[in-house]
Amino acid sequence: MKNIAIFASGNGSNALRLIEHFRNHAAIKVSCVITNNPNAGVIQKAKDNKIPYYLFTKQQFNDSETLPSLLKELKTDFIVLAGFLLLVHTSIIHEYNDKIINIHPSLLPKYGGKGMYGDNVHKAVLAAGEKETGVTVHLVNEEFDKGEILGKEVIQIDKNETLETLKVKIHEAEHRLLPKIVEKTILN
Numbered sequence: 001m002k003n004i005a006i007f008a009s010g011n012g013s014n015a016l017r018l019i020e021h022f023r024n025h026a027a028i029k030v031s032c033v034i035t036n037n038p039n040a041g042v043i044q045k046a047k048d049n050k051i052p053y054y055l056f057t058k059q060q061f062n063d064s065e066t067l068p069s070l071l072k073e074l075k076t077d078f079i080v081l082a083g084f085l086l087l088v089h090t091s092i093i094h095e096y097n098d099k100i101i102n103i104h105p106s107l108l109p110k111y112g113g114k115g116m117y118g119d120n121v122h123k124a125v126l127a128a129g130e131k132e133t134g135v136t137v138h139l140v141n142e143e144f145d146k147g148e149i150l151g152k153e154v155i156q157i158d159k160n161e162t163l164e165t166l167k168v169k170i171h172e173a174e175h176r177l178l179p180k181i182v183e184k185t186i187l188n
């Protein structure tokens with residue numbers, strides 16, 4: 001059995017999709033949810049689904065022991081960043097080389113990098129008058145949003161698209177793409 005630790009800072013709709021997708025999976029299990037945000041919706045979703053969750057401060061995320069030892073204790077094989085807003089410590093990036101998967105709400109390399117998270121991404125896409133955008137699932141390395149791309153889904157932008165309508169479409173695409181690519185990557 002391969003164990004996934006999900007890191008999430010927000011609502012956790014992607015985390016929930018992963019939890020549901022792997023609930024009765026023969027080879028992959030979501031073993032925990034780890035968050036930095038005491039108000040994150042993902043905490044309730046973990047509780048509802050009886051997935052152990054851990055809340056750490058930013059400081060704890062920044063030290064090189066707390067998290068690595070927990071991940072080891074939980075026999076973590078893969079980490080999925082599902083809306084996780086802090087940087088992952090380099091010790092974890094090295095330990096989990098090619099085993100950290102992230103989702104980004106644009107077609108990388110476009111609209112990636114520093115400051116490109118959440119609504120900033122969609123606002124920049126709309127301001128640029130793009131005809132399409134999408135979702136990218138990729139491996140994490142030490143540079144923002146620059147690891148190997150594992151999968152993409154393209155979304156057409158309508159003439160009267162707004163931030164709100166685009167966010168809904170992006171989330172729907174994320175929910176379709178992330179579980180599929182995570183499963184494929186782990187079983188590969």
Ligand code: GRF
Binds near residue numbers: 010013082117174
């Ligand atoms: C997603 O749009 C993801 O791409 C971004 O953060 C958002 C998280 O949404 N990095 P949720 O918490 O999974 O609902």
